[in-house]
Amino acid sequence: MNITQTTQAGTLESNDILVTLKPNPEGTIEIHLQSVVLKQFGKQIKAIILSTLQNHGITSCLCECEDKGALDHVIIARVESAIQRQL
Amino acid sequence: MNPHPNHTFLQAKEDLVKHKQALFTQYEKPVLSLQANMVGEHKLSGWSAWVIITFEKLIQSSMKVVYKERIFNELGFISLLVIDDDPSHLKQACIQLEETKTSGRCIDLDVYAKGRNLSRYDLGFDERKCLVCDEMARVCIRTQKHTQKEVIHAYQQCLITSFQSKVDIVHFALLSECMLTPKFGLVTPRSSGIHQDMNIHTFLKSIDAILPYFNEVEFISLDQNTHEIFSQLRLLGQRMENAMFEATQGVNTHKGAIFLFLMVLMAQRMSPSFTSSLIELAQPLLEDFKQMDPHHPQSEGERQFHQYQSQGVRGWVLKGGEPLLSNTLSFYASQPDSHDHQVNTLLNIMSQCEDSTIIKKRGWEGLLDFQAHAQAAMNHPESWFDFEQYCLDHHFSAGGSADIFALVLYLHYSKERNLL
């Protein structure tokens, strides 16, 4: 499944993450992450986002994420609801 | 896709931001939100309410608040203040408060403007520190470095240390009673129980109105006999009731609590182990009973005295609050504070207290039935919903037990804080 429109989920409140999904003309999954804990956990958070996208059959998108200290289950839920909002 | 178990929580967060954006658009001024950074599933408590309301007061005394709103939902207690100030200047003032006040570590002061919260980092400040170990808080949260128990303990200790006076602890105790949910027919932040004329805001207004008067107990001279002390307390109590009725537009929210707290605060001044001084201070109440005319009761209390020989809260104070007070204090002290333990403490009180509000509704037999139901619900959270339903069906709202619950918390923490 390709992402065809711009959708958003989440907030910039503490312990949350704002996820924006956009179409990617390159046809690949590209993740841009800003995080208050980028140095410590950037890789880990990106891996969670990527696997959530792949689990929902996404093959192409631009995923911009601004993390304010969200835990894994919040990250997954926010990515999932950004995908849901595509429909 | 299945909805996430935390769906309503996450939805509430998005809704909160939409609401902040709407306020920002309407007022064209920064929106300050106050939230306790308490972990765990029970976000509504006296702990969070105390820190939020204490900071609300600080902010209202030094900044120009143009709009104020208190929200109670899945996220807990949120106070929103629209402030007439430049956003970065306001954020700096808030960081100052977070850094310099003892309880500043227990609260998040977020400044929202132009689509986002201003970050500490953008203004050149460090990220917030963990309450337990001084590491960056977000790192500890992500790695789950500390158990939830540890974090809650550190949080509570931080707030206990920031109680500056007995009146701070009275405030905390009254708020704890107010916030406790479920409360079995009584008013909570999520329900008005059996009441149509009041809600959580009525109670919070009432607490704000009566609180300053408790300071005046300190000014009553001990160089007079107990009858004179008592009559001065009675005058103070009347002024407090007037302030309460004015704030609540005629609803009785804290009459019982005013009486109990004034008596106990004064008795503590007379002697730190206050039981005997409480009994001594209460002696003039005996005259109330003597003067009663059995054929023409002047109040519900008098009617119950003649019908059931129940002396209500006055009789209770005449016995120094015993044995209920000692029983419940040791029950509460037997475990670290938690939401469920607070509910059990209230149920413990309900199972013993001759609560006049219950007697009024269903007589003595009704009281015994109520006490047995409360006893059965104690330590059984799975039965709390049924007990709540029982109270709603019988129109029970055990206000007397709730007052004693607040008193127990006050006594416990004033001892722990050593402010006796």
Ligand SMILES: [Zn+2]
């Ligand atoms: Zn830590």
